[in-house]
Amino acid sequence: MGKEPNQITEPIAKLFEGKNFAFIATLMKDGWPQITPTWVDLEDGRILVNTAEGRLKQKNISRDDRIAISVADQNNPYHMVTIRGRVVEQTKEGAAEHIDKLAKKYLGVDKYPIRSPDEKRIILKIKPERVHYQPTQN
């Protein structure tokens, strides 16, 4: 185990800026961990995840804001970062534009293509507390 600072350094930011998926772990009501793959974004030192109201992870983090998230380089999964943090903010403001931005990043399209008319998008803003960065992992 190396040191566990709480800063998103440049090589870590690159992992988030790439087209790499993140895996986010949240807590079920009974404390059981849950995990979901997700698109991810970085803004002002916060990790941004875009979900919709009522989704499992949104319900989970509304009850318990503690999460863990891991991003691995799609071209080299041994190059990865694992972060524990808290969802410090949930906002609907700009969330529709933000999912389009992520669709552009991950799918190369201008509009998020699978949005249902009645869903309310929400941005989850995560403050990193423990950052474990490892260029190589076994």
Added chain:
Amino acid sequence: MGKEPNQITEPIAKLFEGKNFAFIATLMKDGWPQITPTWVDLEDGRILVNTAEGRLKQKNISRDDRIAISVADQNNPYHMVTIRGRVVEQTKEGAAEHIDKLAKKYLGVDKYPIRSPDEKRIILKIKPERVHYQPTQN
């Protein structure tokens, strides 16, 4: 949300048999979720993860056996499975051979190359309880 059976069906088995990384979530002492990327294997309906004694996830599951694990197709991360389950067995028997088998699968080498002399390998055997398989995920 689709149905959540507890069976590892054929397309799910293929995800585990491929060179895809798994992400496993365990619980810290204070209940905080932790996540680590890991090699993974399937045997007799159990998910096998090979770790070493004293590693964070091994300590975590020894205290609380509840885990979540997700595997995405490296060629199409929208094709993925997420499973909640329990570590029903920990064994050192065959664990050294098993890490070599995983090294063969993931690295194409006969011997696990980064083993330290004093580490004790352990196979964690996970019984799936909730299986959520999704060929496409956003």
